[in-house]
Amino acid sequence: MKAQAQQVVYFNDFEANSFPTNGYTGSPTTHPYISSSSWTNSSNTNFTDEVGYNNSVGMGLNLNGSFSYFLTLTIAPGYEIQIDAYNFWREKNQANAGWEMKINGNSVDSGDTQPDGDFISTTPKLANPPLPPFSGTVTIEIKINGNGNGLYIIDDFSLYAVITPECPEAVSFPDKTLCEGNAWTIAIENPAVGSTFQWQVNVGGFGTWTNLSNDFNYSGVDTAILQIQDIPTNFNNNLYRCVITKTACATVETIPVALTVIPLPQTPNINYN
Incomplete structure (x- = not known):
């Protein structure tokens, strides 16, 4: 099979903010076959407008204990997404905190968060183990493991994937x-x-x-x-x-x-x- 080009199918820098709210969409850059996207959180708490990467706007939650960010994507009917990689910037302003990412319940990554803030990787980080293709609704969870009170901020969230038809199509070629x-x-x-x-x-x-x-x-x-x-x-x-x-x-x-x-x-x- 031909190697398919990895591309950014979702990117949100949270600059088009409408905080405070729980149920944030903003103005992300998305693939044409992503029908909708929305951010929510497990505490049903309003997100806040915070200083993110390079003094830009980030999306914050000020909570105690463990909580989760959720990004929900809707894939257009007849198509499926295979997520290859991801990246995002994060910061915890008091002490550090662990994070874990799951995609449709599949655990793909985890790490720590430092008070000075940085990206989880200098390049797009590959999902490990590789994920199967998904259709319909896709839920990305970023769980923050509680370590006392403190403001947690994420910014510049990106997903890298290919989106293809669920079933083969009758294509044509020039003679x-x-x-x-x-x-x-x-x-x-x-x-x-x-x-x-x-x-x-x-x-x-x-x-x-x-x-x-x-x-x-x-x-x-x-x-x-x-x-x-x-x-x-x-x-x-x-x-x-x-x-x-x-x-x-x-x-x-x-x-x-x-x-x-x-x-x-x-x-x-x-x-x-």
């Missing part, structure tokens, strides 16, 4: 014209997570579809990326498609794509008298 001996790559972009692939050929554009096998000319026949190399002239007019399957989804075939192969010009024989 291709190449000179003999060249190479061609056909790639299915952002396929549904958990899909399996089988590329097929219809030789000459007529007859039956046949499963491809990896050989001198073909590689990646059971992945999202088919590579055809050192293309001979007898591949002219071939049609290609991919059969995509996934548990609990209908089998999908990509729209056939045609290959035209132009023979290389022949070197004429030159006779010298």
Whole structure:
């Protein structure tokens, strides 16, 4: 399968604040297939406007004992999210406090919080262990382990993920014209997570579809990326498609794509008298 680009699907710097409230949305940067997002907390207490990262606005809670921040995301129908990594800035103004992150009940990380405030990592921190894809409602919990009274602040919260269709889709590709001996790559972009692939050929554009096998000319026949190399002239007019399957989804075939192969010009024989 093609490696999918990790991207920021949710970022909130809490600058568009509307504190005090419990049920904060603000103006986060979100992926188009995240339908809604909201912050709440376990104590049903109003968040407060505090000094966050680099003297910007952060979201604070001033509580005693253990409590949790909750970020609830709604994923658009027909799509699922696979969260790869995350990062956020945090500060505890009196002593230190531990934190633990859970995503839909899966414990992914934990650490300490110092009074001077910093990010949990200098780069996006990978979820460990890796998370399965989620659809519908996704809840991210940041639990603060109580250590007496004190103000806890978070800022610049980011999630890194890929959002793909829950089930495979019938994609199409532009037809291709190449000179003999060249190479061609056909790639299915952002396929549904958990899909399996089988590329097929219809030789000459007529007859039956046949499963491809990896050989001198073909590689990646059971992945999202088919590579055809050192293309001979007898591949002219071939049609290609991919059969995509996934548990609990209908089998999908990509729209056939045609290959035209132009023979290389022949070197004429030159006779010298």
